[in-house]
Amino acid sequence: MAKQATRAAYGEAIAELVQKNKNVVVLDADLAGSTKSGEAKKVCPERHFDMGIAEGNMMAVAAGLAASGKIAYASTFAVFATGRAYDQVRNSICYPNLNVKICATHAGITVGEDGASHQALEDIALMRAIPNMHVFQPCDGPEAKAIVKAVADIDGPCYVRLGRLAVESVNDPETYTYEYGKGxxxxxxxxxxxxxxxxxxxxxxxxxxxxxxxxxxxxxxxxxxxxxxxxxxxxxxxxxxxxxxxxxxxxxxxxxxxxxxxxxxxxxxxxxxxxxxxxxxxxxxxxxxxxxxxxxxxxxxxxxxxxx
Missing domain, CATH: 3.40.50.920 (Rossmann fold)
Known part of the structure; x- marks a missing residue:
């Protein structure tokens, strides 16, 4: 099957979600081109917010939007989402159990030449240790697209781990269905x-x-x-x-x-x-x-x- 990065599938999914669900809002930290959250901006610019290189503030704003009834998708590189913004994720999002979906890209060593400073190798450990947080990692494009859409219906914080590298699809996009919590x-x-x-x-x-x-x-x-x-x-x-x-x-x-x-x-x-x-x-x-x-x-x- 064709190759696709899970971050690219995220871009496709979020663009569809903002058009389908008026409560979905998307935030990014000056990386919308890399995380692919910019795909949402193309179709619904009034609900896409670039917060600049201020990840902690982005998570706090996402928490405020969620507290106001929105489904807030917040995107940046995994190393920044879980490291630089950890305090806000823990205390502003997970403690009050708010409906924020952190879709973090460029996780793992396959970030490649960006090196150790950008290779999140501890993000799953950090996120799954926080009460109320759900943690996901899709294996390919079709699964990523399904999970990104599915977390909109999960009440509470979600962390979706996405990659930079294009990978071979092992699931058929026409037939794949995601089942929550099932291997x-x-x-x-x-x-x-x-x-x-x-x-x-x-x-x-x-x-x-x-x-x-x-x-x-x-x-x-x-x-x-x-x-x-x-x-x-x-x-x-x-x-x-x-x-x-x-x-x-x-x-x-x-x-x-x-x-x-x-x-x-x-x-x-x-x-x-x-x-x-x-x-x-x-x-x-x-x-x-x-x-x-x-x-x-x-x-x-x-x-x-x-x-x-």
């Missing part, structure tokens, strides 16, 4: 369950082709609330679970899965693939995925070694 079994197999999120789903599916058996591959698009029932079932029916994420192994998908399994007695071992508690660096997305062991080649080798 998606992309491939049913045996022995090892590879549980991935975001673009790591594509890498996991590619890695599965290099193995001499068919592993189960699962897409976790909703990280909070996570599909605990599916995780528990995988733990009972497989010899091992391998989580794969473009995020620090501390506090992300791997941590969320481990929290589900911690009190389970009938379970298999879990292994975490991700960025190993370090900062990123400058390089092409392909170079960085290889360096941090997060491409299909490394995932396949990890599973092979595990099976030995």
């Amino acid at each position: 998606v079994v992309m491939q049913k197999g045996e022995k090892v369950a590879i549980v991935a999120t975001g673009m790591m789903v594509q890498e996991a599916l590619e890695a599965a082709k290099a193995l001499d058996f068919d592993p189960t591959v699962v897409n976790i698009n909703t990280i909070k609330p996570i599909d605990a029932d599916l995780i528990k079932e995988l733990a009972k029916t497989h010899d091992a679970i391998v989580t794969v994420e473009e995020h620090n192994v501390i506090g992300g998908l791997g941590g969320a899965v481990a929290e589900v399994l911690a009190s389970e007695t009938d379970r298999c071992p879990q292994y975490m693939m991700g960025v190993q508690d370090t900062f990123g660096q400058s390089g092409t997305p392909a170079e960085l995925l290889d360096h941090y062991g997060l491409n299909a080649k490394h995932i396949a080798q990890f599973v092979k070694d595990l099976c030995k």
Whole structure:
């Protein structure tokens, strides 16, 4: 299928939403061209607000709009949305449980040459630790578009993690439907369950082709609330679970899965693939995925070694 960045799918979805729902407003922090929130401005300029390079203020304004009955979508790079504006997200949005949808782009190491200062590798950990926050990470364009639209109907704060890099679509845009809080079994197999999120789903599916058996591959698009029932079932029916994420192994998908399994007695071992508690660096997305062991080649080798 065609390649599309999840941020581009966000632009398409938000442009459709502002035309369909008069309560939707869109805010950006001087990055509307990069986040693609500018697509909303093209069709409905009176409900798109560029707040300048002032992310904390943008979140506070989004909170005020939500308190006035609006559904506020706020966009900037993930590192700024969760770092620079953390206080406002926690205290102004999540504490009063307001209807703000933070759609943060350029997450993970595949931001590439922008380097460590712009590569958010701890954003999932920060967001899912805040009470009332829902956390999502779509794997491709069709799923991103569906999730961006779906969060408009969720009452309360939402964090949608989006990427810069164009990725192959594994879902059919004509038939895909998003189900809140439910993991998606992309491939049913045996022995090892590879549980991935975001673009790591594509890498996991590619890695599965290099193995001499068919592993189960699962897409976790909703990280909070996570599909605990599916995780528990995988733990009972497989010899091992391998989580794969473009995020620090501390506090992300791997941590969320481990929290589900911690009190389970009938379970298999879990292994975490991700960025190993370090900062990123400058390089092409392909170079960085290889360096941090997060491409299909490394995932396949990890599973092979595990099976030995």
